[in-house]
Amino acid sequence: MTAPATEAVQARGIEKSYGEWPVLWNLDLSVPWGQTLVLFGANGAGKTTLLRILATHVRPDEGSIAVAGHNLRTRPDEVRRRIGVVGHRSLLYDDMTCRENLVYYARLFGLKDHKPRVDEVLEKVGLSNRADHRVRTLSNGMQKRAAIARAILHQPDVLLLDEPEGGLDLESVSILGTLLAEWTDAGRSVIMTTHDLDLGLSWGHQAGVLRGGKVHLQDNNDSSGITGSNIRQAVAEALKGC
Numbered sequence: 001m002t003a004p005a006t007e008a009v010q011a012r013g014i015e016k017s018y019g020e021w022p023v024l025w026n027l028d029l030s031v032p033w034g035q036t037l038v039l040f041g042a043n044g045a046g047k048t049t050l051l052r053i054l055a056t057h058v059r060p061d062e063g064s065i066a067v068a069g070h071n072l073r074t075r076p077d078e079v080r081r082r083i084g085v086v087g088h089r090s091l092l093y094d095d096m097t098c099r100e101n102l103v104y105y106a107r108l109f110g111l112k113d114h115k116p117r118v119d120e121v122l123e124k125v126g127l128s129n130r131a132d133h134r135v136r137t138l139s140n141g142m143q144k145r146a147a148i149a150r151a152i153l154h155q156p157d158v159l160l161l162d163e164p165e166g167g168l169d170l171e172s173v174s175i176l177g178t179l180l181a182e183w184t185d186a187g188r189s190v191i192m193t194t195h196d197l198d199l200g201l202s203w204g205h206q207a208g209v210l211r212g213g214k215v216h217l218q219d220n221n222d223s224s225g226i227t228g229s230n231i232r233q234a235v236a237e238a239l240k241g242c
């Protein structure tokens with residue numbers, strides 16, 4: 001892991017509009033090391049836009065972002081090395097096999113002796129027996145698993161996951177939950193979006209609702225942690241008004 005900056009991700013004053021349409025407005029965000037922030041929000045609230053900004057795929061109009069202490073605007077390559085992204089598109093080459101894709105990305109990330117790591121991530125996502133199948137011949141859920149393998153390949157400090165459970169069967173969801181728990185136990189961080197309240201609250205250390213262009217953290221003021229019924233109610237209430 002990278003020598004820790006104070007926070008894994010820190011964003012200040014993020015603004016993003018599409019034309020005249022403001023999506024994110026003076027948004028602040030702070031994710032500590034070793035934690036998962038789960039973002040909820042109505043369709044169109046801006047969750048994907050925020051993740052795409054953090055992933056360096058979309059430029060914010062205003063604001064500053066640091067990932068593992070690296071300024072996203074001035075050091076985008078440093079940031080890209082430290083993030084793993086699972087979005088709505090897999091970022092895999094359809095005509096290449098899973099293994100060929102992972103080897104390609106391992107080289108891109110400059111991983112030395114990448115063969116064992118490629119085997120390891122294929123095993124982690126349960127795709128060892130499909131390693132040499134072309135991506136386009138895999139089911140949606142398998143393609144999602146391959147995308148997760150690509151995202152974790154270089155052991156990035158921060159995982160950015162947009163509805164990662166989408167299309168996964170129950171067993172794969174459970175594998176992903178275990179993987180994310182190990183990820184944060186190792187001191188790394190995760191920002192993920194989901195529409196599944198129960199799943200999000202069971203995986204997250206912090207819950208936020210994206211609403212009116214900002215992230216509203218749902219604090220829990222008793223000792224029950226994020227799974228306490230009061231935080232579930234707070235998130236559900238915040239979502240109702242969206």
Ligand code: ATP
Nearest residue numbers: 018019021023041042043044045046047048049050
């Ligand atoms: P969902 O829950 O449906 O996935 P979301 O919270 O992820 O929604 P975004 O995809 O970030 O929402 O979209 C936020 C707003 O920005 C929407 O109004 C959307 O139409 C708009 N938007 C997103 N991308 C673009 C784009 N490339 N050009 C124009 N408008 C866009």
